[in-house]
Amino acid sequence: MPTVEAPPKTESSKRQGRAMLAVLLCTFINAASQAFIKLGTASLGLHPTMLETAVGIVTKPLLFAGYALLGVSTVLFVLALRKGDLSLLYPVLTLGYVWVTVLSVVMFHDSMNPFKIAGVAVIISGVAVLGGASNA
């Protein structure tokens, strides 16, 4: 039986793949950052003022970790953008909404219903349409 060899991957497609993996990592980091922020809000006290909240973002370890992770994710996304197309990578970033929804249910016992699932699905498809429009 004759074997069919897969066509060799071009350097461009390899770079695109690496960029996609980096953005996928961004989505996990984003989700983790949101979990840290949510956990960190508990350390702000009962009725924090805006100033106390602003200071808390810098001084409360969990809140600071959440925003630091957002920073790391942003840097990683910018690096990924240098290797891949925005129209392909940006829709992947919206997977963060899926992970955050899953984390919310598992960690914070949020309720789940079809409306939330539909909402996240429309966000992802909306961003995919926007990404496609940038190529049109």
Place this chain on the structure above:
Amino acid sequence: MKTPLVSVAWVVLGTVIGSFGAVFLKIGAGHLSRNLKSLLSNWRLALGIGLYLLSSVFYVIGVRNGELSVLYPMVSLGSVWTLLRWHRPSNSGRVFKVVTTWQLVAWSPKSAQI
């Protein structure tokens, strides 16, 4: 945990402020040149960063008492407000799509007290 309307209001207000931040960052970036003085004296860029930080404060206050699975997707509203500031007829379909999403999540009967 239910999501009180006031938490939704904090997060939505945060997205409005954040979208102004994006606008000022964009305008400020247009005034950048390759020297430190122009960077430090760029008030538009500073205002953009400041508004972004302020929107973070609003988000933290909002997310404190509400469900993350309801409030985090609302952050995508920031794209709508930013888009509206550069509104063109061809953009109306996209705006509709994101607004519809927000309504689906926000009006979810079991999660929000709206």
